[in-house]
Amino acid sequence: MGTWDTGPFDNDTAADFANALDNAEPEADEAVAAAALIAAQCPEGEPVDTPYGPETPMPMFPTDLRELADEAVACIAGDDAGSASHWVAQEDWKQRRAMLTRLRAVLAPPPPSFALFEAQP
Numbered sequence: 114m115g116t117w118d119t120g121p122f123d124n125d126t127a128a129d130f131a132n133a134l135d136n137a138e139p140e141a142d143e144a145v146a147a148a149a150l151i152a153a154q155c156p157e158g159e160p161v162d163t164p165y166g167p168e169t170p171m172p173m174f175p176t177d178l179r180e181l182a183d184e185a186v187a188c189i190a191g192d193d194a195g196s197a198s199h200w201v202a203q204e205d206w207k208q209r210r211a212m213l214t215r216l217r218a219v220l221a222p223p224p225p226s227f228a229l230f231e232a233q234p
Contacts, residue, residue: 141189145213148182152219155179159219183220186213 117123122131151174152158161167190213 141192144182144185145189145216148186148216148220150174151178151182152216155219157219157222159215179220183217186216186220189213190217 117125122128149161150171153161154171154174190210
């Protein structure tokens with residue numbers, strides 16, 4: 114049918130998306146991939162280089178997504194029994210945690226340090 118009204122879910126594609134939300138599982142793997150795409154646009158981010166795509170450059174993401182991505186990665190990194198534990202060998206878990214830590218360091222770098230008081234001679 115296509116577009117049938119002006120609301121954000123008032124077209125076939127958006128309505129299908131909304132219906133799919135009822136059956137969606139929480140996906141840590143997709144959240145990490147999305148966080149990596151956001152981190153790639155940060156000053157210290159590493160470019161995403163994978164044969165799986167995306168084939169076209171990603172648009173610039175709003176900077177406020179950095180905090181959301183960091184929160185998601187923090188939850189995933191803190192979940193030792195999460196989805197990665199089912200497919201990452203125990204000996205590789207440290208390497209995966211290190212990758213998550215690197216992502217968090219890029220997404221939410223520590224604030225710059227500054228002197229609270231100026232030293233007087």
